[in-house]
Amino acid sequence: MGDAVGEVTTEAEARAAVPDGAKQRDAFISYSQRKNAPLAKTLQRGLERLAVPRFRPMRMSVFRDVTSLPANHDLWQSIQRELTRSRYLILLASPEAAASPWVAREVDYWLRERDTEHLLIAVASGAIEWDDGAGDFDWQKTTCLPPNLAGHFTSTPLWVDLREIEERAHHSLRYPPFRAAVATLAAPLHGRPKEELEHDDFRQLRFVKRLSWSGVALLVVLLLLAVYGFFDASRQRDEAVAQARTSASQALAARSGQLLETSPNQAAQYALYAEKTKSTPESRRALAQAVAAAPYAKRRLRGDVDSVTGLEGSSGGPDTDVVLSADGTTAAYRSEFDRAEGVRLYDVRSARQTRVLRTYGNPRALSRDGRVLATEVYLNQVQLWDTRTGKLLRTMATGHTKDLPNAAHGLRTFALSPDGRWVAASHLTPENEAFVVVWNASDGREITRMRVSTTQLGLGFSADGTRMTLIDSGRQQVRDFLTDSARWESARSLPEMTGDPSDPSKYYEILLFDGARKALARTSERAEVWDLGKRRPVAERSLGVYQDMAVADGEGTFVVGGQDGAVRLYDAALRPGTTLGRLARAAGTMALSADGAQVAVASYGGELNLFTTGARRGQRVPLGDRQFDYGDLTPDGRMAVSRTEGRTEFWDPRTGRRLGGIPYANMSVNLEDTAYTLSGDKRYVGMQSVERGQHEDKGRFDIWDLRTGQRTDCGVAFDSVFGDLVRPAVFFLPGDRYVVGMWNGDVEVLDTRGCTRSTVMPEPKYGSLALALSGDRKTLVVLDQTANDVDTWRWDGDHAFEHAAHTTLPTEAEPDSIGVDHEGSQAAFSDRESHVYVVHLDSGRRVRATGYLPNKTYDVAFSRDGSLLFQGFTTESTRGVRILDAGSGDQLDVWSTDPPAASAEGDTGMQVVPGPADDILTLGPDHKIVRRTVGVDAWHDLLCGLVSQPLPARERDRYLAGLEVDAPCG
Numbered sequence: 001m002g003d004a005v006g007e008v009t010t011e012a013e014a015r016a017a018v019p020d021g022a023k024q025r026d027a028f029i030s031y032s033q034r035k036n037a038p039l040a041k042t043l044q045r046g047l048e049r050l051a052v053p054r055f056r057p058m059r060m061s062v063f064r065d066v067t068s069l070p071a072n073h074d075l076w077q078s079i080q081r082e083l084t085r086s087r088y089l090i091l092l093a094s095p096e097a098a099a100s101p102w103v104a105r106e107v108d109y110w111l112r113e114r115d116t117e118h119l120l121i122a123v124a125s126g127a128i129e130w131d132d133g134a135g136d137f138d139w140q141k142t143t144c145l146p147p148n149l150a151g152h153f154t155s156t157p158l159w160v161d162l163r164e165i166e167e168r169a170h171h172s173l174r175y176p177p178f179r180a181a182v183a184t185l186a187a188p189l190h191g192r193p194k195e196e197l198e199h200d201d202f203r204q205l206r207f208v209k210r211l212s213w214s215g216v217a218l219l220v221v222l223l224l225l226a227v228y229g230f231f232d233a234s235r236q237r238d239e240a241v242a243q244a245r246t247s248a249s250q251a252l253a254a255r256s257g258q259l260l261e262t263s264p265n266q267a268a269q270y271a272l273y274a275e276k277t278k279s280t281p282e283s284r285r286a287l288a289q290a291v292a293a294a295p296y297a298k299r300r301l302r303g304d305v306d307s308v309t310g311l312e313g314s315s316g317g318p319d320t321d322v323v324l325s326a327d328g329t330t331a332a333y334r335s336e337f338d339r340a341e342g343v344r345l346y347d348v349r350s351a352r353q354t355r356v357l358r359t360y361g362n363p364r365a366l367s368r369d370g371r372v373l374a375t376e377v378y379l380n381q382v383q384l385w386d387t388r389t390g391k392l393l394r395t396m397a398t399g400h401t402k403d404l405p406n407a408a409h410g411l412r413t414f415a416l417s418p419d420g421r422w423v424a425a426s427h428l429t430p431e432n433e434a435f436v437v438v439w440n441a442s443d444g445r446e447i448t449r450m451r452v453s454t455t456q457l458g459l460g461f462s463a464d465g466t467r468m469t470l471i472d473s474g475r476q477q478v479r480d481f482l483t484d485s486a487r488w489e490s491a492r493s494l495p496e497m498t499g500d501p502s503d504p505s506k507y508y509e510i511l512l513f514d515g516a517r518k519a520l521a522r523t524s525e526r527a528e529v530w531d532l533g534k535r536r537p538v539a540e541r542s543l544g545v546y547q548d549m550a551v552a553d554g555e556g557t558f559v560v561g562g563q564d565g566a567v568r569l570y571d572a573a574l575r576p577g578t579t580l581g582r583l584a585r586a587a588g589t590m591a592l593s594a595d596g597a598q599v600a601v602a603s604y605g606g607e608l609n610l611f612t613t614g615a616r617r618g619q620r621v622p623l624g625d626r627q628f629d630y631g632d633l634t635p636d637g638r639m640a641v642s643r644t645e646g647r648t649e650f651w652d653p654r655t656g657r658r659l660g661g662i663p664y665a666n667m668s669v670n671l672e673d674t675a676y677t678l679s680g681d682k683r684y685v686g687m688q689s690v691e692r693g694q695h696e697d698k699g700r701f702d703i704w705d706l707r708t709g710q711r712t713d714c715g716v717a718f719d720s721v722f723g724d725l726v727r728p729a730v731f732f733l734p735g736d737r738y739v740v741g742m743w744n745g746d747v748e749v750l751d752t753r754g755c756t757r758s759t760v761m762p763e764p765k766y767g768s769l770a771l772a773l774s775g776d777r778k779t780l781v782v783l784d785q786t787a788n789d790v791d792t793w794r795w796d797g798d799h800a801f802e803h804a805a806h807t808t809l810p811t812e813a814e815p816d817s818i819g820v821d822h823e824g825s826q827a828a829f830s831d832r833e834s835h836v837y838v839v840h841l842d843s844g845r846r847v848r849a850t851g852y853l854p855n856k857t858y859d860v861a862f863s864r865d866g867s868l869l870f871q872g873f874t875t876e877s878t879r880g881v882r883i884l885d886a887g888s889g890d891q892l893d894v895w896s897t898d899p900p901a902a903s904a905e906g907d908t909g910m911q912v913v914p915g916p917a918d919d920i921l922t923l924g925p926d927h928k929i930v931r932r933t934v935g936v937d938a939w940h941d942l943l944c945g946l947v948s949q950p951l952p953a954r955e956r957d958r959y960l961a962g963l964e965v966d967a968p969c970g
Contacts, residue, residue, distance in 0.1 A: 025085045026189045027120075029064045030106045031092035036124045039162065040064055040092055042171035043122065046182035047189070050173065051200035053207075060189060062090075076105070083109055088189055089119045093144035093159070095126040104146045116152050120185055121145070121159035124166050130156050160184050173201070241963070245278040248959050252277060253286035255959070264293035265582070268943040273951055275940065276968035277960065281890040284868070287939045288883050288893035296580040298598075299351035299945035302344075302608035304584040305337045320588050320602040323363045323373075324348070326418060326553060328593030330370025330387060332363035337606035343375060345387055348598055351610055351945065355390050359383060364411075367420035368594070372441070374416045380427050382411070384420075384441055394444045398427045398437055412455035413510075417465035422447075422483050424468055426455040436470060438481060447486050458519050460512025460553075469516035469532065473497050478532055496536050497521070513553045520551050520558065527558075527574055541574035548587055552596030557613070559599055561587025567601050569613060580611040609946075618922070618932035623651045624658070627927040630858070630909040635729055635819075636775065637861075637913035637921050639678040639685070640929060643667060650678070650685055650706065653929050654916040659685075660706030668692065675728045679736040680777075683707065686739055688730050701730060701741060703752060714755035718743040727817075731773040733795055740773070740780060740801075747771055747782055749801065760793060760801050772818035772827065775864075775914055779804075779824025781841065788813055790827065792841040807844035809837055819869075821862035822914070826886060828860040828869055836860060836871060838886050849884045851891025861912045861920050862886065863935040870920050870934060872910030879910050879925055881932075897924045944969035 027047065031040040041064065048058045063082045083089070089110045097103045110119060121128075126144030130137055136151055160181045165171070173179045179201065180194075187194040252274035259267040271286035320335035331346040338344070343357040361375030361383050373385040377395070384393040398411070413426040413436075423439045434455045438447045453474030461468050468481040471494070479491040511520040519530040527549065529539040543549075548561045556572035563586045569577035585603040592599050599611040612619070626642045626649075633640055633653065640651040649661040659682055666674050666689040675688040685706055690699040702715040730741035739750045745763030750756075760780070761769060767786025773779070780793040780801055788809040793801035809815065815829035815837070829837045834857045836849040854873035861870050869884040873894075880896040897910070908925040915921040915931055918938040922930050933942060948969040950956070 023061065023085075024087065025061045025063050025082065027060070027062045027088040027090050028083055028086035028106075029062060029090045029092060030097070030103050031064075031124075032094055032096035032100050032103065035094050035096035036092050036166075038169075039124055039166055039171060042178075043090075043092065043162075043182065043185075046173050046178070047186050050179070050182055050186050051190075051197045051204065053204055060186070079106065080109060084113070087118060089114070090185060091119065091121050091145075092124050092162075093121055093126065093128065094124045095143050097124075098126070098144055098146045100146075104148055107146050108148055111148070111152055116157065119157070120188070121157060122162050122181070122185060123159055124162050128159065132156075158184075158188075242278070244963060246280060248963060248965075249274045249278040249280050250282045252959055253280070253282040256286040256290060260289055260293045264290065265947045267293055269947045269949075269951065272940065272943055272947070272968040273959070273965065275936065277963065277965050279936070281885045281888045281892070284885055284936060285890070285892040287936060287943065290943055291939050292893055292895055294581060294943075294946060296578065296611045296613060297946050298610040298612050299942075300607070300609050300947065301331075301346060301351065301353070302333065302335070302338070302602075302606055303949060304603060304605040304607040319604055320606050320608070321362045321364075322589050322591055322600045322602040322608060323366050324591035324593055324598060324600045325366040325370030326368040326594035327370065328595065328598035330366055331591070331600045331610070332366060332373050332387075333600075333602060333608050334362055335602070335606040335608075343373070343385075345373075348593075348600070348610060355387075357385055357387075357390055359385070359392075364414045365416035367416060368418035372416070372420035374414070374423060376411050376414065376425075378410075380411060382423055382425060382439070384423070394441075396423065396439045396444045396446075398425070398435070399446075413457040413459045415459035415461060415468065415512075417441075417461040417468070417483070418463060419465045421465055422461065422468065424459050424461075424481075426452065426457050426459070428455060438468065438483075447483075448481065448488070450488065456508065456510070458510030458512050458521070460516035460519075463515045467516065469512055471497075471510050471512070471519055471521075471530075471532075473510065473521065478535070492535060494530070494535050497530070509549070511549070511551045513551045514556055515553070518556065520549070522549055529556075529572065529574060539573045541570075543574075548590055550590040550592050550599075552592040552594060554594035555596035557592070557596040559590055559592055559601075561590050561601060565603065567599070567609075567611065578613070580613065581609065583607050583609060618930040621653050621921070621929040621931055622656045623653065623929060626651065628923055628929060629927065630911050630923060631727070633911050633913045633921060633923050633929065634676050634678065635727075635772065635859070635913060636677075636731070637915050639676060640923075641676055648687075650676075652682065653921055653931070660709060662687075662704045662706075662709050662711075664689075666691070672727055675730050675741075677730045677732050677739065679732045680734070681736060684712070684732075684736065686730050686732060686741075688728060688741065699743075701739075701743065701750075703739070712752075714750070714752045716741075716743050716750060716757070727770075729771055729773070731777065734777050734797070738799065740771070742769055742771060745769070747780075749799075751799070758800065761791065770815075770818060772820045774820040774824035775822030776824065779820060779841070781818060781820050781827045783809075783815060783818060783829070785815070788815075790829075790839060790841075792824075792827075794824070805841050805844065807839060807841075807846070809839070809846070810848075813837055817857075817859050819860040819862060821866040821886075822864055823866060826862065826866055828862065828886070830857050830860045830871060834873070836869065836884060836889075838869065838884075838889060847887070847889040849889040849891065851882070851884070854882070856909070857882075858909050859912050861914050863920070864914075864918045865935060865937070867936060868892070868934060870912050872912040872922065872924075874908075874910060879908070881910065881912055881920075881922060883934075897922065897926075897930075940968065 029040050029044060044062045044064045047062045048060045052058055123144055127141055128144050129141040139150060162181055165178050170178055183194045183197045186197055252270045256267045256270035268290040271290040274283035274286050322333045324331050329348055331348055332343050334343045340356055342359055343363050345354045347354050359375055361377035364376050365374045371387055373387050375383045377383050380398040382396045386393055411425040411427050415424045421441050423441050426436050428434055434452045435449055436452050437449050440447050452472050458471030466483055471478050476494045476497050477491040478494055480489045508524055509522055517532055519532060521528045526542050528537045531538045551558050558570040560568050565583040565585055567580040567587055571577055583603045584607055585605040587601050588604045590601040596613055602608045628640055640653045642649045643665040646665055647661055647663055648665045650659040652659050673690040677686040683706060685704045688701040690697055699718045703712045705712055730739060732739055737752055746759050747761040747769055748757045748759050761782050764784055767784060770783045770785055772781050778795045782791045790807050792805040794804045796802050814832040816832050817830040819828045827839050827841055834854055837846055839846045854875045856874045858872035867886055869886045870881050873882055878896045880894060882894045883892040885892055911923040913921050918935040919931050920934050950967040
């Protein structure tokens with residue numbers, strides 16, 4: 001028996017109970033449990049399974065003791081009984097077995113009761129050596145046998161060497177050396193030759209393999225049938241789900257269209273879910289229409305709360321405050337509904353939160369550049385904060401911070417100079433006297449204090465901060481405080497500002513603007529605009545019931561928030577203008593940038609929205625004070641051209657910066673007379689110009705250096721000039737060494753280093769060619785304007801174009817504009833009948849756009865991802881951009897532009913070209929270049945900024961029951 005390591009006693013106790021007449025065993029394995037238990041186990045299994053059919057019971061019975069009990073009389077009796085029943089003893093020899101007392105005792109019993117002919121040795125480890133001279137083992141070298149075997153063998157016994165097998169741990173009958181060793185030990189047990197046993201085992205193994213392979217083949221067939229059934233069921237299920245998604249998407253898109261007029265925010269929500277469920281032409285149309293329905297909305301920064309019960313309309317004023325810096329870059333916001341205690345700061349341009357100031361104060365004003373924030377802190381205190389670092393700069397107090405009646409808590413009128421150097425505020429004392437205090441913000445000193453008739457004053461600083469103007473409506477006075485000398489000037493009367501001494505608070509609020517030269521005075525129902533220089537009102541209007549009002553200091557435009565949540569613009573004469581949008585609740589506070597372009601509006605329920613008052617659905621590109629005409633944008637949108645007598649200037653419409661100028665200008669109004677291209681490094685401009693003569697026309701292409709304003713040495717002169725339908729075009733190719741253009745009727749590549757030309761396509765025998773280049777400048781599309789043949793060429797990256805594809809437009813098409821998408825996979829052709837043909841260049845498949853056909857159409861441009869197509873148009877009543885689905889040709893929406901056609905020049909067209917990132921650039925009747933965000937992803941981000949909340953559960957169950965659709969703005 002082996003060492004006392006392993007399992008517990010139950011097996012030995014069970015064996016001890018076996019009666020003496022039990023079945024005889026074939027072998028007993030004696031081994032060291034501490035060292036050789038795994039090998040003994042596999043050896044036992046190998047002896048029992050060798051040459052036995054796999055589905056029949058085992059023929060051999062081999063005993064292997066697995067107990068680990070201490071030596072006692074009862075245990076030895078059970079082991080002795082097993083030894084007696086066994087025909088052979090197999091000694092699994094090892095140094096550990098040689099030292100085991102149990103192994104020695106088992107060998108002693110065997111030698112005493114049986115003989116060495118029925119003792120087999122399997123060497124697991126250690127050394128074994130037979131000494132022929134002595135007729136015994138060499139006990140000086142042998143280390144794996146117990147010493148009590150000495151002198152019992154008269155001839156060399158049979159042993160099997162398992163040492164290599166043990167070292168490699170290959171304990172499997174599939175391992176030939178192990179199977180051979182097992183067969184050697186099993187041969188005397190079976191009374192059969194070893195070779196015969198191995199042959200039978202091999203035959204059984206081969207039978208099992210055949211049977212296994214047959215089973216595998218059957219399983220494979222069944223598996224294939226199951227897989228086919230699974231995938232067929234999955235396909236049918238996927239088709240059903242896809243159809244359900246399509247139907248749900250179309251239903252959501254239809255619902256979005258129904259809500260456009262009454263609830264544009266909800267329309268946007270349904271459009272987002274339609275696109276998320278499945279992108280279809282209908283869902284893309286819904287997105288486009290939702291964007292069109294909210295043309296001035298920029299982003300919703302904070303959502304509305306579910307309930308304001310007990311707080312709305314409380315005497316403490318609005319529960320949400322927002323202020324905006326004069327330059328329109330920074331907004332500060334605080335709401336009682338906000339879980340984050342403090343004032344949130346936002347970067348208006350990116351519409352992202354920058355930090356949270358840990359203060360209990362309410363934001364009251366920002367400096368012009370947004371770097372200094374003034375907050376009002378309970379009670380009658382002012383704190384100044386550095387918005388860049390979030391640090392508190394200083395705290396200033398009115399001196400009356402105790403014993404105030406509850407209704408008089410807090411500062412009333414408040415002003416911060418544009419440079420952040422001066423702070424002014426009105427407040428009440430415990431005796432109910434009203435004062436105005438001015439502080440020096442740099443050290444917090446109180447500069448002046450003056451008694452006034454009411455705290456409902458008008459306070460404002462001049463643009464340079466040297467003058468503060470105060471309007472006291474109760475005294476009908478206006479007076480200035482000079483900050484440099486810290487003195488008040490004499491008061492000037494405002495006789496028409498009728499004040500009632502018994503009711504000095506006639507005016508609910510007085511807002512100063514235009515550098516404190518004008519004022520907006522409002523009551524609960526009326527508004528008046530005052531010219532403080534003339535000391536009289538210049539405009540007044542009844543506004544009905546409204547909630548709040550704000551003014552743009554530099555522009556004199558006003559924004560009014562109604563109790564219905566609507567946000568409306570009014571001009572300096574208080575004439576109503578555009579409705580910017582609508583909030584969920586009444587607009588509580590609002591603020592404008594000095595130029596009136598940015599508007600921040602907060603509701604009583606904590607909602608915060610940003611609006612822009614600029615161009616609808618876009619932002620004007622500031623290119624100085626230049627006026628541009630149709631055709632002044634290059635087809636790739638990388639350059640705008642401004643021409644004056646004898647000079648041409650070039651601008652980058654993507655950055656708004658001037659690129660340079662040249663001392664030459666072609667003032668022809670014919671678009672076919674000029675073409676321009678900008679190099680990739682923006683250093684050179686290629687200019688193609690045609691001079692119309694009385695008897696002949698002369699054309700020339702030159703490259704100009706924008707840094708020096710000089711013409712380079714390389715140019716092309718050409719004579720053949722045609723009045724083509726499609727405008728001429730020239731393009732720098734990748735690397736800026738080569739330029740592709742059409743000269744003398746041929747499409748050619750110009751090498752600017754050697755000023756040599758190579759022909760891409762020759763001039764056709766009849767008609768002329770037109771060309772366009774993809775946004776990545778690698779795909780050239782050439783149109784034969786007579787035969788309507790379309791050829792696609794790919795730039796090889798070195799010096800030449802390779803022909804890639806050929807197709808033909810319908811014979812009835814008369815294209816007058818070509819656009820190629822950024823990747824060069826599609827081209828769009830707009831014809832004189834206002835149709836648009838979209839051609840997939842590699843396959844030749846084409847789609848003709850459907851929908852409304854305006855009187856006259858212009859350039860076409862793809863969105864960056866190639867999914868949408870944009871085309872300028874004009875009709876008798878409007879001008880704008882129509883949006884087409886490039887894949888289906890469906891018309892998704894029509895965007896009209898500012899100003900309406902009635903106020904525009906009669907012959908002004910609408911130019912549309914690709915812009916930076918996901919944008920397009922338009923140049924319309926107002927002669928301004930506008931950057932417009934387009935594309936499904938861009939619209940998704942824009943609308944998510946307005947309505948990020950998920951659909952109500954009831955509506956989700958109605959449209960999306962059984963479908964897994966994540967929230968589109970999650």
